[in-house]
Structure formats: structure tokens, C-alpha cells
Amino acid sequence: MRVLVVGTVPPPGGQRAKELAAVVARRVEQGDEVEILSPDPRSAAHHTANLESLMLPLRLVLLSPKFDALELRIETRLPLGSEVNRVLRGLTLFGLGVCFGMYSEVTLRLDSPIPLPGGVGGRATKDMWRRASRIVVQNVEDYRRVLAAPGVKQERVEIAQPTFVEARAKENSWPSPTEHDLRNRVLAGIRQRAEAERRANRARVDLGAEGVGPLTSAAFSSAAHVAPGISTVVRAVVSRVLRELSSR
Amino acid sequence: MAKSRAMRIAFVTPRYGEGVVGGSEAVMAEAAQGLAGRGHEVELLTTCARSHFSWENEFPAGVLQDRGITVRRYLTVSARSRLLAGELERRVQASEQLTEAEQIAWVNGRFRVPDLYIDLVKNARSYDAIILSPYLFWSTIYGAEVAPERTIVMPCLHDEPYAWLSIVSKTLSAAAGLWFLSEPEHQLGHRVAPGMSAHHSVVGAAVNLPSAYDPAGFRERHGLTRPFILYAGRREDGKGWRQLLSGFSAALVGGDLPFDLVTVGVGSPNVPEGICERVIDLGFLDTDELPNAFAAAEAMIQPSVNESFSRTMMESWLAGTPVIANAAGEVITWHCERSGGGLSYNDDLEFAQCLRFIAEAPKAASALAERGREYVLENYTWEIVLDNMEHSLRALAKELTG
Numbered sequence: 001m002r003v004l005v006v007g008t009v010p011p012p013g014g015q016r017a018k019e020l021a022a023v024v025a026r027r028v029e030q031g032d033e034v035e036i037l038s039p040d041p042r043s044a045a046h047h048t049a050n051l052e053s054l055m056l057p058l059r060l061v062l063l064s065p066k067f068d069a070l071e072l073r074i075e076t077r078l079p080l081g082s083e084v085n086r087v088l089r090g091l092t093l094f095g096l097g098v099c100f101g102m103y104s105e106v107t108l109r110l111d112s113p114i115p116l117p118g119g120v121g122g123r124a125t126k127d128m129w130r131r132a133s134r135i136v137v138q139n140v141e142d143y144r145r146v147l148a149a150p151g152v153k154q155e156r157v158e159i160a161q162p163t164f165v166e167a168r169a170k171e172n173s174w175p176s177p178t179e180h181d182l183r184n185r186v187l188a189g190i191r192q193r194a195e196a197e198r199r200a201n202r203a204r205v206d207l208g209a210e211g212v213g214p215l216t217s218a219a220f221s222s223a224a225h226v227a228p229g230i231s232t233v234v235r236a237v238v239s240r241v242l243r244e245l246s247s248r
Numbered sequence: 249m250a251k252s253r254a255m256r257i258a259f260v261t262p263r264y265g266e267g268v269v270g271g272s273e274a275v276m277a278e279a280a281q282g283l284a285g286r287g288h289e290v291e292l293l294t295t296c297a298r299s300h301f302s303w304e305n306e307f308p309a310g311v312l313q314d315r316g317i318t319v320r321r322y323l324t325v326s327a328r329s330r331l332l333a334g335e336l337e338r339r340v341q342a343s344e345q346l347t348e349a350e351q352i353a354w355v356n357g358r359f360r361v362p363d364l365y366i367d368l369v370k371n372a373r374s375y376d377a378i379i380l381s382p383y384l385f386w387s388t389i390y391g392a393e394v395a396p397e398r399t400i401v402m403p404c405l406h407d408e409p410y411a412w413l414s415i416v417s418k419t420l421s422a423a424a425g426l427w428f429l430s431e432p433e434h435q436l437g438h439r440v441a442p443g444m445s446a447h448h449s450v451v452g453a454a455v456n457l458p459s460a461y462d463p464a465g466f467r468e469r470h471g472l473t474r475p476f477i478l479y480a481g482r483r484e485d486g487k488g489w490r491q492l493l494s495g496f497s498a499a500l501v502g503g504d505l506p507f508d509l510v511t512v513g514v515g516s517p518n519v520p521e522g523i524c525e526r527v528i529d530l531g532f533l534d535t536d537e538l539p540n541a542f543a544a545a546e547a548m549i550q551p552s553v554n555e556s557f558s559r560t561m562m563e564s565w566l567a568g569t570p571v572i573a574n575a576a577g578e579v580i581t582w583h584c585e586r587s588g589g590g591l592s593y594n595d596d597l598e599f600a601q602c603l604r605f606i607a608e609a610p611k612a613a614s615a616l617a618e619r620g621r622e623y624v625l626e627n628y629t630w631e632i633v634l635d636n637m638e639h640s641l642r643a644l645a646k647e648l649t650g
Contacts, residue, residue, distance in 0.1 A: 139504070144525075155473060159506070170608035177615035183588045186605060186612065193604075194597035 003027055004063055006037045006051070007073025007109070009044055016111050017043075019160070020073050023109070027071075037063070039078050051078050053088050057095030064102035073109040074116065082117050089117060090124035097127025105133045109160070112138035114145065126151040136160050255376040255641055256289045260368070262359070262385045264294040264319060265307055267532060269482055269514045271559050272382040272404040275429070275453045279379075282634045284316035291318045291375075293368065295361050295387070299514075303359035322364040333357025343409045351415045360386050368394045376645050379427070382556075383419065384410045392419045398648060400425040400640070402451075405436050406554035407578065408486075417441045425644050427451045427637070429557035432578040447644060451636040454628045455562045461543035469537075470530055476510040477603065478545035478569075480538070480560045481552065483515035488551030488574055490518075495551070495593075497523045499600035506607050509549075512541055542567035547606045547613070553577035562628050565589060565620030570613045572602045589620030 005024055008017045021044075027034045037059065038045035039052070049059055056079035060070065076082075079092050093116075100106045108128075114120055114137070120129075129135070130151035137143050138160050146157055175185040261276040268274075277292070284290040296305035303324045312319050336354040339346060346354065364387060372378060372395035380388040383403035392399050401423040405411050420426060420441035426448035428434040434450050467473070477496075483489045489511075496509050500523060510528045511517055519527045533541060542548060548564035550573040558580050561571050565587070573580040575592035584590030593599040606613045 158473070161506070171611070174605055174609035174612055177609075177612040182612065182615060183584070183591070183619070186609075186616070187591060190591065190593070190598055190601040190605060193601045194595070197597050197601075 001032045001069050001105075002067045003032045003034045003069045003071060004037060004060075004067040004103075005034055005071040005073075006056075006060070007071075007075060007078065008038055008040045009036055011044065012040050012042045016073070016075065020071075020109070023071060032069075035067070052081065053079050053084060053092045054095060055079070057092065057099045060096070060099040061102065064099065067103065069105040069107070070100070070103040071107045071109065073111065074114070075111045076115045078115075080115065080117050084117055086118065090122070093122075093124040093128055097125070097131055100128060100131035106131060107134040107136065108132045109136045110138070110142060110146070112142050114142055120146055120149040123150075125149060132156065134158065254287045254289060255645060256374060257283060257291070257641065258368070258371075258375045258378045259290065259292045259317075260364070260378060260380045260387050260391050261292065261294050262361075262382075262387050263297055263300065264292055264321075265298065266534075267298050267514075269532065270300065271453075271555070271557060272402070274559060275404075275557070276379070276381050276402070278454070278456070278630065279634070279637060280317050281315045282630050283637065286634060286638065290316070291320060293320045293322070293364050293387075295324045295359065295364070296321050297324050297359065301515075309363075320364075320367065322361045322367070324359040324361055326359060329357075340409050340413065343412070346413065348414060351413050354413075355384075355386050355389050355415065358386065360390075365390055365394070372398070376648070377425075377641050380423075383416055389415055389419050392423055396422045397424050398644065399423045400427055400644065402427040402429070403433075403437065404429065404556040405433050405440060406556060407436055408554055411436070411440050417443075420444050424647070425449075425640060427640065429453045430579045430582060432582050433556045436578075447640070447647070449636065449640050451640060452628055452633050453557045453559060453562075454630040454633040455559055455566060455624065457566060457625075457629070458539040461567055462540045463544035466537070466540035466544040470510075470528075472508070472510065472528070472544070474508050475506055475546045475607075476508040476528070476544075477547045477549055477572075477606070478541055478564075479509065479511045479513075479549050479551070480541065480563075481513045483511060483513060483517045486552070486554055488553060489515070491574075492549055492551040493519060493523065493527070495596040495599040496527070498596040499603050500526060505600075505603060507546060507603060510541070510545065512538065539563065539567060542569050545569050546610075547572050547603070550574065550577070550580050552580070555579045558583065561590065561620075562624045565617060565624050568614065568617050568621060570606060570617040571620060572599070572606070583623075587620050587623030589616045589618070589623060591616070 007020045009021045010017050024034050024036060036045035037047045041048045051059060080089060129149055135146055135157045137146055143157060143159055146152055147154055174189060175182055179185055259276050259280040261273055263273050264277055280290045280292045296307045296309050297303045298306040303326060305323050307321055309321050309323050336350060336357055340354055368391055375398060377398050377400055378395060379400045379402060380391045381402035381404055383405060388401060392401055401420060403420060417440055421443040424445055424447060426437060426444055428437055428450045429452060431450055437444060479492055481487055499505050508526050508528055510530060512530045512533045514532055517529045542564045547570045548560060550558055550561050550571060553574055553576045555577055556579060561580060561583055564571050571590040573584055573590055573592045575581055575594045581592050584592050591602045593602050
């Protein structure tokens, strides 16, 4: 498959740029022919161009005959800066929706917080969400936000998995699967990390900051079966902890 | 010749049939069917109840043939005074000293099955052995008195207030034989009933090995788009469900836990509002679908300290899925240590780190699960367990015939 990847890739760009590079690496490993289009001339990209507002849909239309699939990272100023007016926002996003139809497969990767001035909703975004084959967000908060937008199909939205490099680094911090005394080594790691977190929580509480912890039994007495937003997880926990602390 | 003689065996269990969830009930049903499959004449005496909360008669009373065994169902009779039953239950839970009369009243306060008792009195001598389980119900406490010389109790003991009632000690001490499911349960048995019969053994329990698993199909059928950890069993405080919800909510606070918590079984999940979106209740699954749930999960959680065996741990390992168990549970920790394949946690922070390990080191997690699978296949297949049971039954029969 011929794939056009659009977004900032390293050297500049930080963690999200590294993740996009990892996406490219995965695609190449799978046998895809990949070209990168970046707004940053320092990027290790095949092409660089101004991709702000209407320039992005325009470029995508022009490049569409050469590619089957599109991987587009929505980042700050790609395509919208915070100062963009409503009309230009609407035209740009509507234009994206139109040109997505020119690719057989479109993956949208959204930075967090989602860099779409005016939010993820509105009529202009409907085609864009509807035509994206996959929408990758960074966390549950964004997942919930995107799901609430018109035209979004739940089965197409997913939360980003750690990149290969990150995942490997994390995996390497645990004992290897072939270690002789695997269970005890893993358990030692678990207990050590938990103890470090316990100490950190104590220090936070000593400093007067909010600690973290499980829901108290009071939370269960008001249990409901229908869920509101996931953001309430953090709110519920923090409010319980605050209540506990204030009652001491 | 005597060795190969087919025996006539009665299994007495408070519940049996479709929709019944419980470890003891499952072991009794499968053992009965397994021994029938080995040529023994097996009858299973049970109630018409499905729910161990209401004990309402949901199945019709009468006799039926099911998978090689004769099932006799009897109507339950409910407590004479629910108020008194509730008060006694509270006192037992608070580990208060109850007189023997009060303990008898407590046993009678849940359900009674007089017709089963009468049939057992009439027919006891026609059986070579009467096997009763679990320890804390009317059918066992009363049934054990009928013909103690041919009675084997499979208590499924947990270290809980009920176990320390003197009527339990008397029941276990009077039975001709005892079957334990694990070594820690055996040791607890000695503490609860120091005078128990010498004819006791750890027979173990077993799980069926499915011919195939369908994890992808399972996810699709139930609309599960994200990785998940699994809790399978009764959603009750006594099984650690509330503690699991609490630990899971704490683990979510970090914000990057990739797992949902999927639960299958009976009882109301009663999920707090704040984590409703991350807890998915699939309700009761039939026996064909349950193994797929284990195979599709990233890990199975066993939060219950009240286990005498824990079939769900074995089913999970068999499916190649890692197990995370509450370290306060003696039996489940014993399995984890003995197999070298299970993780255990002492508090919510360790639980969160266990989940992190599963998420970050899936290969090492699979390697642990593989050790668990080997452990199950070496110790807990029906072939092995039925051999243990038959050996015990033959010894008892030999004693009876002198």
C-alpha cells in the first residue's frame, strides 16, 4: 500500500513526533511504501510544505492520486492555529472531510489536548470524522470527547498504544520471560515499585497536596449502573480523598 | 475383583443445574458425572433452588436423568423467622459465641429440605457412599447425621466465621471421610475439627480442558474493543468484589491503564458511578462461552480470600492467561507459589503494579501463565482427581464391609 504520512517527525517535535516516526517504521516493516509530508523543514520528511488551514486539504487533494492511504497527525498549526476564525476553521475541516474521501484508508492521529480550536464538534467536522477509518487519541478523556462528536463511530476510535521504542523500554524494566525465578523476580519488582509509590504518596500528603487512593465505601452506597463521563473517575477519587483528609 | 466393582454413590449438594454459580456446586456436579462415566451408579440429591440468596424453588421438583446421573430435586422450605435468621447471621458474622441451639437455628434460617432428608434416611443404606458439600448448609449439616459411617464431607472450608461454629466441627468430626481440595484447606480442617477421621485426603478438584478457544470471536460477540482484565464469579463482598472495584479505581488514577474490567457471573455488580465506563458486566455466561472469556482476557483477577480451591484460576491458566490473586487468600497464594505462575498483591498499590506489569511485559506475563498451565495439567485434570476420589471411596467401602 502506498501511504502518505502527514505530520511533524523528528528531529524536531518531541514525543508525539517520535511516535509518528514509529508509525512510519511499523508501516515500512509491514511492506507499505511510505512518504512523509511535514510542515517543519527540519523534519526527516520526503516533502515539506506549508500545511496551515486550507493549504492542508489542498495538498492532500493534489497528492491523493499517488497514495492509497493517509495517516494524518492533527497537531498545533496542522492545520489550525488557535487564532483561526470560525469561517476558516469550518472551511478547512470541511475540506479535510472532502479530501479524506479520495483515500481508501484514512487514519487520524490526534495530539492531546486535541488541537482543534472550537472543539471537536460542529457541522464542519462531521464528514471528517465520518470518513476517517481510524481515529487514534492519546487518552480516555480525549476518547470520550471524540465519541461525543457527530459522525464518529465508536468502533473506529482507539487510544494510542505506546510506541515500539517506549514499549520495549518499559518491557525491559521487568524481568525477562526466560529468567529462572521469574515469578519471584516479578513480584520483587512489583513490591519495590509499590513501595516507591507509597513513599511518594506519603510525601505528597505531608506537603499538603492531594494524595491518591481507592474509593471509600461511601462511593459504593451511591453506586449507579449507568455511566456518565470517565473524567468523573479522577474527580470521584480526588473528592473522596479530600473528604477523608478533611475529616481527620 | 472387588477393586472393579461399581459403587452406588449419592452426591448431596444444595444447588445443581443451569445458571448455578459456585465452586463447590461445580465440583460436585462434574465429579458425579465423572464417576458415572467410570461406570458407577450415581445419584445427585439437590434442591429446586438456583439462587443462594433467595433459595426460591426455581427448578421443578422430581427425578430426571442428566449426563449419566439420576438427579433428584426436592423443594426448599424457607426460614420460619427471617428476623431471627437475620439477627443470627449478624452474630455469626461478628464471630459472637452462639449456643448450639442458636447455631441450629442459624442453619435452619437459610433453607431446609425435609423431603431430601427423609429420602436420605430411607435410602442411605442402599448407597456405598454419601458425599456432601459444602459444609455450611442445612443439607450437609443434617445430611451428615443420617449415615455417618458411609458419609464423606467435601467441606470446601474457608477461614471465615461460619467455619468456627461448633456444629461444623461436629459434622466434620462425625463423618467417616473428608475430601479437601487443597493442602491449605486440609490444614484448616485440622484446626477446625481436630478430631476428624483419619480417612481424609486432599483429592483436589479439576477443570475441563476445552478443545479450542475463540478469544477474537468472544471480543466481537460482546463488543469488547479494548484490552481487559477479567473477574469471573459471584459479585459479592465475601468474594472480594468490592475490594476489586476499589483497587481498580485506584489503578485508574494514573490515567494510562489500558485495561477495562470485564466481569462475568451472578449478583449485582453495583459499580460506583465514577468507574462505570471502565467496568463491563457481561452477566452469566454459559459453559461453552466462559473459556473464551478467560482466553480473551489480558489477566484474570482473583480477589477472594474465601476460596478452598479456585476453579477460575485453573481455567484462566489453562487458557494461557496470567492470574493476579489477593495475597491474603491462603489457598490462592498457595497455588501461585506452587505453580510459580501467579502474581499476588497485598494492597491497591501492588495491585496497580501487577496490572502495569501485565501491560508492559506481556511476554513475561505469558511465560508466567504457561507455568500455571503446566501446573493445572500436572495436578488438576479430572483423570487425576477422579482417581483420587475412587481410591478414597474404595477404602471407605472396604472399611464398611469389614
